[in-house]
Amino acid sequence: MTATTPQSRQNGQEQLLTPGEVASLFRVDPKTVTRWATAGRIGSIRTPGGHRRFRESEVRTLLAELTNDVRSA
Template sequence: MNNPEKLLTPAQVGKLLSVSPITVRFWAKDGRLKFITTPGGHRRFERSEVERLTEGKLVAKKGKTIVIVEDDKQHADLLVEFIEVLYPEFGVEVANSGFEAGSMIENIKPSLIFLDLVMPDIDGFAVCKYIRENEETKDTPIIAMSGLSQQEHQDKIIASGANAFLIKPIKLSVLKRAVESFIGD
């Protein structure tokens, strides 16, 4: 029935669909992606099943995009995985610096931005002001985030134009509420 050469691992499926293997496993558990189980208990996916998924609503719904501006790769990866699991229909892009964020945000025109405050080149305060001064991006919701929880940082970023402030590390439930309050589903 199943030719072993045509079966894909979660990592291979993730690479094909530009999502993490954790997201692929979640889709399998949730019933969105059919799989077989090997005698060793591992999930494997038929290429035809992966193609069926990409021809369906998943790709067609990628109308909303979230940009994460975060220089900490581990935290950025965690946020990407959270968003991919909660909102597989959204596109997610990561800018690893304030400088990179400027051009990315202008080109993508995202539905929501998660913005780290402390970055080595241009800090989140300056990026936030830049976004608000740009006619095409001035209304984009910005959720600032930082491990610095002092009230003065929160007040300063809100004054710079952010819509909300979250303390890192961000919990899944907090992330979900934040996304739904600004762009829904």
Template sequence: MDLPDSSEVLLKPAEVAALFSVDPKTVSSWGDMGKLTVIRTLGGHRRYLESEVMALRKVSLPRQRKED
């Protein structure tokens, strides 16, 4: 995998989790399944591309049902 553009914003698992209202471990699972690209820091921490997260969010939000 190529390294992200230096202008690309990277998000922490907790930040991604807050956007989707899920547990950070769920976000890690998404990375393991290939749903999101995982970038590892030098310290081994996971980071996610903001552009991918926002694209996934855009696709996921319309699927949520409105309560009547």
């Protein structure tokens, strides 16, 4: 799976994105995405191994909100 063509659902479950995939969508560094999660700007889930994953629906909603804010300004 790539960040440019993620699947919305797989086997009826929400698709989870890695920090790198989220970073590609926002065109920022993956460390920035991690800082956003730490600050509470975006929700994350921890895998059993301790890695962060992000719900695709939440990421796309935030991206749409930020894109609309930029267009309005």
